[in-house]
Amino acid sequence: MYTNFEAMTKVKxxxxxxxxxxxxxxxxxxxxxxxxxxxxxxxxxLRETKVFGKMVGQELGSEGFDNDFVEKGFENLGAWIMGRNMFGPIRGDWPNGEWKGWWGPNPPYHVPVFVLTHFEREPLTMKGGTTFYFVTQGIEAALEQAKKAANGRDIRIGGGADTVRQFLKAGYIDELHLAVSPVFLGSGEHLFAGIDMVSLGYKTVQRTEGELATHLVITKG
Structure with a gap:
């Protein structure tokens, strides 16, 4: 049973x-x-926004709608969950402790981050309040741990696409903000492969044209 704080948490x-x-x-x-x-x-x-500029140590970038959405993406967060692909390119067992993510010694999360993996690894504490926890028991275990860590604040689900699909199929996502970039890829990781968003009860509630992307905010109806 979840505590009152955990019941207030939204998964986004x-x-x-x-x-x-x-x-x-x-x-x-x-x-x-x-x-x-x-x-x-x-x-x-994303790379053209002021928020991203600050992440990489530069006082550059736009302050329009694209930037607003990036800023909102960090509000009221108590924990992250991400797939192993988002954490790094290494496959299989962890050969050593050298790989610590793409982001340098001070990752932009500043909250506990739960990484889905099939291989055990000790927690990794970084600067700025980010600790990576490696979860081998699947999305339900990661979500339970993240809710406890979030303490009433929201949980953000990161990539890759397979991780997002797992949480969508399970019905755990309360809100989905997509930034549609004006490019075609033709192949790769399709976000909605095997997913019927209508039967899951989702609908688009907001569409905003940003400077370099179209933003769609989707919630359950």
Whole structure:
């Protein structure tokens, strides 16, 4: 049974970028091409924002609608859940403790982050309040741990597309914000593969044209 704080928590997908043909990443993701082949411009809308500029130590970037959505994506967060692909390109067992994510010593999360994986690894504490916990028991275990850590605040589900699909199929997502980038990928990780959003009860409640992306906010009807 969840506590009152846990019952207040909402599970959200925020600032998740897809292409015009619905892909969240291209094929053949790697260390050199973390978003896959042909996807180098997928996140142009995000990289042009002031919030992203601050993340990489630059006082540059726009302050329009795109930036507003990125800012909202960090409000009232108490925990993150992400797939292993979002944490890094390593596959199989963890060979050593050298890989600590894409983000350097001070990741942008600043809350507990629960990483879905099939292989055990000790928690990884980083600067700025981010600790990565590696969960091998599946999405329900990760969600239970994240709700306890969030203490009434919201939980943000990160990528990749397979992680988002798992939470959608299970009916755990309360709100889904998609940023549709004006590019085609043709193949890769399709966000809605095997998912009937109508039968799951979702509907679009808000559409906003940003500077470099179209933003769709989707909730259950």
């Amino acid at each position: 997908v925020l600032s998740y970028t897809i292409s015009l043909d619905g892909y969240g990443a291209g094929p053949e993701q790697s260390l050199e091409k973390p978003m896959g082949l042909g996807a180098e411009h997928l996140h142009d809308w």
